[in-house]
Amino acid sequence: MPKSITTSPSRSNRERTETTRLALIDAARALFVSKGYGETSTPEIAVAAGITRGALYHHFVDKRDLFRQVLVREAEAVAADIEAATPGQLTPREALLEGSKAYLNAMSAPGRTRLLLIEGPAVLGLEEIMAIDEATSANSLRQGLEKARLGKGEVSLDALARLLSAAFDRAALEIDAGADAKEIHSAMRWLLEQALGPEPRRKPFA
Secondary structure (H helix, E strand, O other), X not given: OOOOOOOOHHHHHHHHHHHHHHHHHHHHHHHHHHHOOXXXXXXXXHHHHOOOHHHHHHHOOOHHHHHHHHHHHHHHHHHXXXXXXXXXXXXXXXXXXXXXXXXXXXXXXXXXXXXXXXXXXXXXXXXXXXHHHHOOHHHHHHHHHHHOOOOOOOOOHHHHHHHHHHHHHHHHHHHHOOXXXXXXXXXXXXXXXXXXXXXXXXXXXX
16 A cells, blocks of 8 residues: 655645745746836735735735846846856857857847846945846856956956846847847847857867
């Protein structure tokens, strides 16, 4: 006779808590994209998520806190796409080029550019947005630059990473505004290749 599988009360409670939290984040994201942060109210979010307003404030301090969590999840999704596109067998140069393409593709998810690059800085402030960015995709870029030894001591690696990150953000905004995505991708690849310099020649087989 097979043993019955029981779920501990604590695990069940954790699962319910996480399910409710994700439902709130999903509902909030949809409303923030369609209406904007300022025009979205917490009662609307609670109704859309199918929970009470009191439950919302049990999981999040306020609307701003919920908005921040929406942005963190978006930024983490972008970083995950970059990581998936840059497996370990790639050279540092290949990883940077593939990662840049993955970033722009990830930012094309509906509403993501508006959330991370327009609403985010306006609501949370530039310092907090930069902190989120540094912990996710900007960190991936800096690590890629370091592995490629870009600059080779001639320039500040941190400054270079910030400037290139800003260029990628502007590219995402251009695409979101209706610019030709292929042209923007090509321009960003060219820019990164100029920073990388000539590709090293492969040594011939002996």
